[in-house]
Amino acid sequence: MNRRERKACNGGIFMSAKMKAAQISKAGGNFEIVEREIPEPRPGQVRVKVEACGICHSDSVVKDGVWPGLQYPRVPGHEVAGHVDALGDNVTNWTKGQRVGVGWHGGHCFVCKYCRRGDFAMCVNRKITGVDFDGGYSEYMIAPATALAAIPDEVPAAEAGPFMCAGVTVFNALRNSGAIAGDVVAVHGIGGLGHLGVQYARQMGFNTVAINRGSDKAELARKLGAHHYIDAATNNIVEKLQALGGATVILATAPNAQAISPLVDGLAPDGVLLVPAAPPEPLTIGVFSLIMGRRSVAGWYSGTAKDSQDTLEFSSLKGVHPMIETYPLDRVAEAYEQMLSGKVRFRVVLKIS
Ligand SMILES: [Zn+2]
Ligand SMILES: [Zn+2]
Secondary structure (H helix, E strand, C coil), rough: CCCCEEEEEECCHHHHHHHHEEEEECCCCCCCCCCEECCCCCCCCCEEEEEEEECCHHHHHHHHCCCCCCCCCCCCCCCCEEEEEEEEEEEEEEECCCEEECCCEECCCCCCCHHCCCHHCCCCCCCCCCCCCCCEECCEEEEHHHEEEEEECCCHHHHHHHHHHHHHHHHHHHHHHCCCCEEEEEECCCCHHHHHHHHHHHCCCCCCEECCCCCCHHHHHHHCCEEEEEECCCCHHHHHHHHCCCEEEECCCCHHHHHHHHHHHEEEEEEEEECCCCCCCCCCHHHHHHCCCCEEEEEECCCCCCHHHHHHHHHHCCCCCCCCEEEHHHHHHHHHHHHHHCCCCCCCEECCC
């Protein structure tokens, strides 16, 4: 439905156009469906007509008001898929109608010392979509042109959304982990991040181990491409990993410090425990184990728009798909609760148009 209306005004014509958005207006507030003016892109920006937007656990920083300096009202959403609807001045590399995604990385400054070295993800002035500016729980949004990723034709919008945060995070973590083809790579936790991590690990050529509590995920893990499944409820994970020669990388996607901390003993020498999702509590790591195996623990931070585009293209090339549940924008509160419940298999996506 075209929500735009043209109205005569003082003999001229101006566009009075409204859009629907889901906003949070205070820390701890509920989602409010509101009508807003459709925003105009400024120089260097584009307007995106949003088709789908994933709901990520990190959206809770807006809902709960835990991000320093966050200004309300704010429209969350950083797993955005849609198409370019209007171009601001000085945008030369995108065209109207082009399919694009917008992810967590919402732009960078180009002048800080990390940007000057081309490490835009580490920009000290980086912006976060749906946190520093309004995101994708909306029919339209404004994004810096530098935050856009082109979506391949084969990837539907509802699947493209989750690749823009969950996907790029694990894809980028694994491809920069130092593991090479044939190495043992374990993915701990088969959830929103982990079900993608297992697929990427398999498709990147790693000897792929999926770890989760319970036997019910065993078959799914194998379908996603895992060569091995370790039921954490009935097995000693460390012994099982060491029986495989030890893991070069363990991607810890379940944000549970108690479960993650002992995993370092399952690493091979020089192995890395890679943590892309923050547990609320600190990890308790035995440093002796790090020293004796020259092992390390590292965090991983998302990626730039180009990393997201690489994620989309790799996923299209290799047949990696997110498993999603979709909701209309009007049911955003219910969709958000479903994400929080942990019952979702595995990503919640708002289908907006
Ligand atoms: Zn996210
Ligand atoms: Zn910068």
